[in-house]
Amino acid sequence: MATLPAKPDMKDRILETADRLFYLQGIRAIGVDTIAAEIGISKRTLYNHFPSKDALITAYLARRFVAPRTSDKSPVEQILGTFDSLERRFSAKDFRGCPFVNAVAELGEDRSVRKVAVAFKESRRLWFRDLLVQLGVADADALATQLALLVDGSIAQDLVRNDPAMARAAKEAATVLLRNAGVKVGGNIATNKRATKKRHSRPAS
Amino acid sequence: MATLPAKPDMKDRILETADRLFYLQGIRAIGVDTIAAEIGISKRTLYNHFPSKDALITAYLARRFVAPRTSDKSPVEQILGTFDSLERRFSAKDFRGCPFVNAVAELGEDRSVRKVAVAFKESRRLWFRDLLVQLGVADADALATQLALLVDGSIAQDLVRNDPAMARAAKEAATVLLRNAGVKVGGNIATNKRATKKRHSRPAS
DNA sequence: AAATAGGTACACAGACCTGTGTAACTAGGC
DNA sequence: GCCTAGTTACACAGGTCTGTGTACCTATTT
Numbered sequence: 001m002a003t004l005p006a007k008p009d010m011k012d013r014i015l016e017t018a019d020r021l022f023y024l025q026g027i028r029a030i031g032v033d034t035i036a037a038e039i040g041i042s043k044r045t046l047y048n049h050f051p052s053k054d055a056l057i058t059a060y061l062a063r064r065f066v067a068p069r070t071s072d073k074s075p076v077e078q079i080l081g082t083f084d085s086l087e088r089r090f091s092a093k094d095f096r097g098c099p100f101v102n103a104v105a106e107l108g109e110d111r112s113v114r115k116v117a118v119a120f121k122e123s124r125r126l127w128f129r130d131l132l133v134q135l136g137v138a139d140a141d142a143l144a145t146q147l148a149l150l151v152d153g154s155i156a157q158d159l160v161r162n163d164p165a166m167a168r169a170a171k172e173a174a175t176v177l178l179r180n181a182g183v184k185v186g187g188n189i190a191t192n193k194r195a196t197k198k199r200h201s202r203p204a205s
Numbered sequence: 206m207a208t209l210p211a212k213p214d215m216k217d218r219i220l221e222t223a224d225r226l227f228y229l230q231g232i233r234a235i236g237v238d239t240i241a242a243e244i245g246i247s248k249r250t251l252y253n254h255f256p257s258k259d260a261l262i263t264a265y266l267a268r269r270f271v272a273p274r275t276s277d278k279s280p281v282e283q284i285l286g287t288f289d290s291l292e293r294r295f296s297a298k299d300f301r302g303c304p305f306v307n308a309v310a311e312l313g314e315d316r317s318v319r320k321v322a323v324a325f326k327e328s329r330r331l332w333f334r335d336l337l338v339q340l341g342v343a344d345a346d347a348l349a350t351q352l353a354l355l356v357d358g359s360i361a362q363d364l365v366r367n368d369p370a371m372a373r374a375a376k377e378a379a380t381v382l383l384r385n386a387g388v389k390v391g392g393n394i395a396t397n398k399r400a401t402k403k404r405h406s407r408p409a410s
Numbered sequence: 411a412a413a414t415a416g417g418t419a420c421a422c423a424g425a426c427c428t429g430t431g432t433a434a435c436t437a438g439g440c
Numbered sequence: 441g442c443c444t445a446g447t448t449a450c451a452c453a454g455g456t457c458t459g460t461g462t463a464c465c466t467a468t469t470t
Contacts, residue, residue, distance in 0.1 A: 010416090025313050028233040031457055042418050043459085053458065097310055101361050105307040108230050117365040146378040149371065153358025160309050160322040166354065173351040176385045177378060215446085236427060247448050248429085258428065411470105418465070427456070435448070440441100 068127040075131040087167035097159035273332040280336040292372035295363045302364035
């Protein structure tokens, strides 16, 4: 039906721009005019691709929903590596907290927003849980929740303090929790600058 | 100078109402008309007490800034009790996350908002730190930061999930961190339903 | 060349927002 | 009784917001 449009990326461009502005400045703070002006298109074009601002918000959150992916590294490396990448993201000047938490804080009781936010948080918690199960942790569920708390805690703290060290604090706490659960964690945790990088395929689960 | 006004609480009433609406529905979501209408006063009266909405927002955050107070309970009870009161607040239906984090998320780069938010977070962290020093914890500073992460993490998680159990998960993690730092924590942590309530005045610091 | 899909320019409706101006009212203090 | 401070009702300025309507333009496809 639809012939390929001349510029196949107009919808993407709109969404990408909306994403950036919504995330950096807040959803309520950005009007559709601002988004259109930023791209240099007319507001009419924007509304030809998205029926309403609400639809754009929904698409924005859907775009941000990137479920954590399991790599071939060891479970411990993956878990602790989460906090390393958090620290990297905190250091970027365009980091402004968790888009889902922010959206819930901003839009309050909006059902659909809350729903996707919960789904996102749960996806990460389950990712942690699976890794913990692989490590043979007894109460993987509870520990996964606690790790998730550390992630969101460091994000919230960095949002207000602008201090990437929050990620390292979370990593140290996570290390203690893992060790307490009987998980063997490589010696020098700290900044993880060049640790022993042995890649054992997978421990007995 | 000012003779006592007939209704000495008008300014308070405005502030209290603004607080409730700002917190529950978001600062940007609430207009001054809405606040005035809620109290049943004219918008003019509101502006006679606060020169601008910005001033009202500032007063709102100042009002929310309640520094944690040290009680006569044992340091461990005070630290872990923090998570018990969090759980109670999570269970209240009018809980909507941390007002400071929410304000930063909503108002973005606003300097003064960020400033008061940082001050609030730091006041709690220092409260933790002092208690940990009393307990003779070596790196009280680092552990205080980690406890703060658990607090904010549970708040963020409860904001999206609406699950007061996040507070208990944080409490359990905090218990592990405390024990790991050499602090003796009473046996049955869990829900803390009637633990041994020995009140020792103060441990060797 | 004609048709079609998509974009542009621009005005506009209707709502809401912050903040002000003004005249009238109401109560307590002198 | 009168003054004063606080309040009220109400209009309004000037801005922003979402969303629509309309007429024109510009490529690509057929």
